[in-house]
Amino acid sequence: MNRFIAFVKKEFFHILRDRRTLLILFGLPLVQVLLFGFALTNEIKNAGIAILDNDKSPHSQQITNKLLASGYFQLRENLRSNGDIERAFRKGTIKLAVVFPAGFTENYEHGRSAQIQLLADATEQNTAISLTNYATAIIRDYTTDLNPTVQPPLTIDVRSRMVFNPELKGAFVFVPGVMAMVLLLVSALMTSVTIARERETGTLEVLMVSPLSQGQILLGKVVPYLFLSFLNGCIIIALGVFVLKVPLNGSLVLLLSETLLFIFLSLSIGIFISSIVDTQLVAMFASLMALLLPTIFLSGFMFPIESMPRPLQLVSNLIPAKYFISIVKGIMIKGAGLRYLWQPTLVLVGMSVLSMGLSLRNLKTRLS
Amino acid sequence: MDAISIENLSKSYGDRPAVSDVSLSIRPGELFGLIGPDGAGKTTLFKILVTLLLPDQGRATVAGYDVVKDYKALRQLVGYMPGRFSLYPDLSVQENLAFFATVFGTTIPENYHLIQEIYSQLEPFKDRRAGQLSGGMKQKLALCCALIHKPEVLFLDEPTTGVDAVSRKEFWDMLRKLNERGLTTLVSTPYMDEASRCDRVAFMQTGTVLAVDTPSAITTRFTKPLYAVRAADTYQLIQDLRLAPFAESCYAFGEFLHLTVKSADVFDWQIGSYLLDHNHRDIEIHPIQPGIEDTFMALMTQPEVTI
Numbered sequence: 001m002n003r004f005i006a007f008v009k010k011e012f013f014h015i016l017r018d019r020r021t022l023l024i025l026f027g028l029p030l031v032q033v034l035l036f037g038f039a040l041t042n043e044i045k046n047a048g049i050a051i052l053d054n055d056k057s058p059h060s061q062q063i064t065n066k067l068l069a070s071g072y073f074q075l076r077e078n079l080r081s082n083g084d085i086e087r088a089f090r091k092g093t094i095k096l097a098v099v100f101p102a103g104f105t106e107n108y109e110h111g112r113s114a115q116i117q118l119l120a121d122a123t124e125q126n127t128a129i130s131l132t133n134y135a136t137a138i139i140r141d142y143t144t145d146l147n148p149t150v151q152p153p154l155t156i157d158v159r160s161r162m163v164f165n166p167e168l169k170g171a172f173v174f175v176p177g178v179m180a181m182v183l184l185l186v187s188a189l190m191t192s193v194t195i196a197r198e199r200e201t202g203t204l205e206v207l208m209v210s211p212l213s214q215g216q217i218l219l220g221k222v223v224p225y226l227f228l229s230f231l232n233g234c235i236i237i238a239l240g241v242f243v244l245k246v247p248l249n250g251s252l253v254l255l256l257s258e259t260l261l262f263i264f265l266s267l268s269i270g271i272f273i274s275s276i277v278d279t280q281l282v283a284m285f286a287s288l289m290a291l292l293l294p295t296i297f298l299s300g301f302m303f304p305i306e307s308m309p310r311p312l313q314l315v316s317n318l319i320p321a322k323y324f325i326s327i328v329k330g331i332m333i334k335g336a337g338l339r340y341l342w343q344p345t346l347v348l349v350g351m352s353v354l355s356m357g358l359s360l361r362n363l364k365t366r367l368s
Numbered sequence: 369m370d371a372i373s374i375e376n377l378s379k380s381y382g383d384r385p386a387v388s389d390v391s392l393s394i395r396p397g398e399l400f401g402l403i404g405p406d407g408a409g410k411t412t413l414f415k416i417l418v419t420l421l422l423p424d425q426g427r428a429t430v431a432g433y434d435v436v437k438d439y440k441a442l443r444q445l446v447g448y449m450p451g452r453f454s455l456y457p458d459l460s461v462q463e464n465l466a467f468f469a470t471v472f473g474t475t476i477p478e479n480y481h482l483i484q485e486i487y488s489q490l491e492p493f494k495d496r497r498a499g500q501l502s503g504g505m506k507q508k509l510a511l512c513c514a515l516i517h518k519p520e521v522l523f524l525d526e527p528t529t530g531v532d533a534v535s536r537k538e539f540w541d542m543l544r545k546l547n548e549r550g551l552t553t554l555v556s557t558p559y560m561d562e563a564s565r566c567d568r569v570a571f572m573q574t575g576t577v578l579a580v581d582t583p584s585a586i587t588t589r590f591t592k593p594l595y596a597v598r599a600a601d602t603y604q605l606i607q608d609l610r611l612a613p614f615a616e617s618c619y620a621f622g623e624f625l626h627l628t629v630k631s632a633d634v635f636d637w638q639i640g641s642y643l644l645d646h647n648h649r650d651i652e653i654h655p656i657q658p659g660i661e662d663t664f665m666a667l668m669t670q671p672e673v674t675i
Contacts, residue, residue, distance in 0.1 A: 202454035
């Protein structure tokens, strides 16, 4: 037991004395959460628009004011002719142009169909769709406000409500995503690199010719990272809840247990990687290519799995982060309990058993 | 019982043999040297003996334990210092030593007497990171770490490679002192001059052992006359001597060339007149006694010489 404690102590010395390791351990989650929280967001605020008002009427004025008051749009330019529209798009200062045709008021007040043209810069297609949707909704609002009693005949009135995230906050999506990414990175990458380092410097040879068993060596490597990763997980949850106002509707105990499970899985993947590579560089590369990139692209963190082609959807089933993200979302946002989350939990347990089994099978009492 | 006994040991990596059919026996309390150039198979042999590699053929025992079957017991008994510096550069001198002591189930105070003499030189730097020590200091620390658990057999794989001449001498003095206390030591080195510090040496070349003997006896295997030759143009001299009809071999040793001649009836005046014919100046020739290095060179080029 003394041996084991000495080993863990030594591991902590390695971690605490290496600035790069410390930076990855504690700088990375902080920077990522804050970056995603405040700088990188796909919510639309203050998009630049231009108005071409050929009508110059109270109606066009009021609609313009209503658009600008919404907070989604910011007026960059008042245009004079159709030719100006294209020029403004080319300059890149505006994302949306609103055109009131001449005779708009007359058509509107005499009950004929009045038209407003919306032109959106579709080089960013998602932004373009969102902007035209927002603008359309605001304009429709204007007409219903004006004539509350007049119902157009035979229309279907669609009322949507955003359940769980009424304000459509992006933090709800990325806090679980960042958590999965950081835990995977810290646990898997760091463990695989640190074991590869001992192999590279030859100290593993000396350790092997000692009464320490290979299992003890691995466990000694894992324990410090388990501890630090758990600390990391707690930091990210705290940042999410207190700084980014992500709700914690479910059980904290369940959330922490699931986090531990995911960390254990990541660590065993890290050990598995280290058992098949020889150098730190390869270990790092393997962790990044095999874990980080798929986690970002295929776990549903950045891109919805439902809209991927079928083969990629199948691949995404192999990504542990996919299950963890859905569990974290379930607990934090939907307040779901284990009754709803047993399936992804079971998958994570299964993956842990599999990768731990594989790495134990690769345990060597000798050099290759 | 032998401290280390090796019987017909072979090991190859893929189809490249590293150690082929090596047999050796090392007696308890011996300071035994394994001498040979890089790639001779010394490190592979070491790794088999310290249970890190499995031999393809043959068997070996260390302190009576089989290196394959009893590897667990053996790992408690051997002290191993690999060829390159294998301590933690980010831990201090003291922390490294304490770590290895604990791993082997002992403490520094318990076995301090074993390392006192060596460690006392390191003590002023005990809080320094091991990575910031000089080459000689690193080797001393590594030796302390290999000794702290009171091993029965000590394996040192090229401990003096990359270490300055003074530290090398000090290191061998320390090994001799440890040996006087009865510690069996197997040490490998590519430096021939270190062979004379061992009780017995084995010459290795391309995976095989060429000769085993005491350093003084091994030179008696060198039977042909040997001359030290010097002239103004060393490069031209070596070219000409190698082409001479009486020359067996010729190697550069410092400022002299060592020339082995084919038979005892070649005399120095014959060599002299040959060199004068080839326009050499400032010629100096005198017969010498063969050293260990000469013997090794001769053994290397004559694979038919067996022990």
